[in-house]
Amino acid sequence: MANLTQEKCIACHKDAPRVTEADIAELKPEIPDWNIVEEEGESRLKRTYKFADFQTALAFTNKVGEAAEAEGHHPALLTEWGKVTVRWWTHAISGLHRNDFIMAAKTDRIAPEFTQK
Numbered sequence: 001m002a003n004l005t006q007e008k009c010i011a012c013h014k015d016a017p018r019v020t021e022a023d024i025a026e027l028k029p030e031i032p033d034w035n036i037v038e039e040e041g042e043s044r045l046k047r048t049y050k051f052a053d054f055q056t057a058l059a060f061t062n063k064v065g066e067a068a069e070a071e072g073h074h075p076a077l078l079t080e081w082g083k084v085t086v087r088w089w090t091h092a093i094s095g096l097h098r099n100d101f102i103m104a105a106k107t108d109r110i111a112p113e114f115t116q117k
Contacts, residue, residue: 004030004105007098009071018043018095027101034104036096043096044089045104049111054081060114067106073099075107 004027019027024036034047051057061079064086068074076087088104090097 004102005109007102009073009099009102011072012090012092012097012099014092016090016093016097018090018093019098019101023098024096027098031101031104031108033108039087042089042094044087045096045100046085046087047104047107048083048085050083052082052115054079056114057082057084060084060111063110063113064107067110068103071099071103071106073103075103 028034028036031045034045037044037046039046049057049060051060057079061077061084064075064077064084073088073090078085086104086107088100088107089095090100
């Protein structure tokens with residue numbers, strides 16, 4: 001299996017397939033610190049990153065935003081003093097797609113650029 005950080009997101013439509021349990025079993029080990037949560041009736045990937053201060057959290061948020069723009073796939077980002085909570089899911093299918101796992105892996109790759117607490 002190719003490393004998720006090397007993959008590109010594909011454009012999704014309302015009929016795009018959600019990940020299956022077998023897909024999750026294959027993909028989740030590449031993003032072990034992420035949780036699959038149910039929010040508003042949808043499965044989402046969620047992780048909170050901790051930082052030393054607000055400035056660093058904001059810089060991380062902006063870098064994740066740049067990556068999201070480059071891939072055309074956008075997360076929910078909650079930036080607070082010393083932490084950023086990131087949620088990935090695919091709006092078009094109201095659930096999880098392979099793209100979400102790709103972007104979670106890319107988010108994990110960005111995090112070491114910033115001093116984490």
